[in-house]
Amino acid sequence: SAVISQKPSRDICQRGTSLTIQCQVDSQVTMMFWYRQQPGQSLTLIATANQGSEATYESGFVIDKFPISRPNLTFSTLTVSNMSPEDSSIYLCSVVGLYEQYFGPGTRLTVT
Amino acid sequence: GESVGLHLPTLSVQEGDNSIINCAYSNSASDYFIWYKQESGKGPQFIIDIRSNMDKRQGQRVTVLLNKTVKHLSLQIAATQPGDSAVYFCAESANSGYALNFGKGTSLLVTP
Structure with missing residues (x-):
């Protein structure tokens, strides 16, 4: 199974600032995704992080707000830009392993 | 758009009983389905x-x-244990893809 770590695990940020979340996997993976889980809600796919090319964003999510980097097959970052209180959520990365899709522990973001 | 939803937001069962969690989906192209368990503070x-x-x-x-x-x-859990208490999500993907569409979640509470 793939072991996924995320940094930071949680943060409290002021509105208007930006936060970059890191996702590190202990093995090379082809498919990597970023999800958002708003308080008390389910998970919503933000984008697919593509290695060597621009991320593929889902409807309602744009690159200017959520820029993503994927420099290699074990690492990705998601930046939440110009934050507002509505961005308060848990942000999770996931990877597709040999048999299943694994999720990281999440980054709990609170915007004040 | 297409949606995945759950019939019941909460389910309370006694320890040792069987649990059944239901999920409806609407995308006819869905061809892969997963159940996830999410404990508080975890992915x-x-x-x-x-x-x-x-x-x-x-x-x-x-x-x-x-x-x-x-x-x-549906997800059936036999002989439910206190450690099964969590939120359960169904998720689906279509066309053999890996991007997941999650349902709303059911909170399972196991009472002694």
């Missing part, structure tokens, strides 16, 4: 999956049933 944990060419799949104490005719998915 979703894979429980069991099933592909659309199957009706039933069993794991350790869990069974997933798929009814493609009515677009319904």
Whole structure:
């Protein structure tokens, strides 16, 4: 199974600032995704992080707000830009392993 | 757009009883279905999956049933234990892709 770590695990940020979340996997993976889980809600796919090319964003999510980097097959970052209180959520990365899709522990973001 | 939803937001069962969590989906192209368990403060944990060419799949104490005719998915947990208390999500993907569409979640509470 793939072991996924995320940094930071949680943060409290002021509105208007930006936060970059890191996702590190202990093995090379082809498919990597970023999800958002708003308080008390389910998970919503933000984008697919593509290695060597621009991320593929889902409807309602744009690159200017959520820029993503994927420099290699074990690492990705998601930046939440110009934050507002509505961005308060848990942000999770996931990877597709040999048999299943694994999720990281999440980054709990609170915007004040 | 297409949606995945759950019939009940909360489910309370007694320890030792069997639990059944239901999920409806609407995308006719869905061909892969997964159940995840999410404990407080953690990322979703894979429980069991099933592909659309199957009706039933069993794991350790869990069974997933798929009814493609009515677009319904269920998770059965046998001899429910206190450690099973968590939020359970169904998720689906279409066209053999890996981007997951999550349902709303059911909170399972196991009482002694």
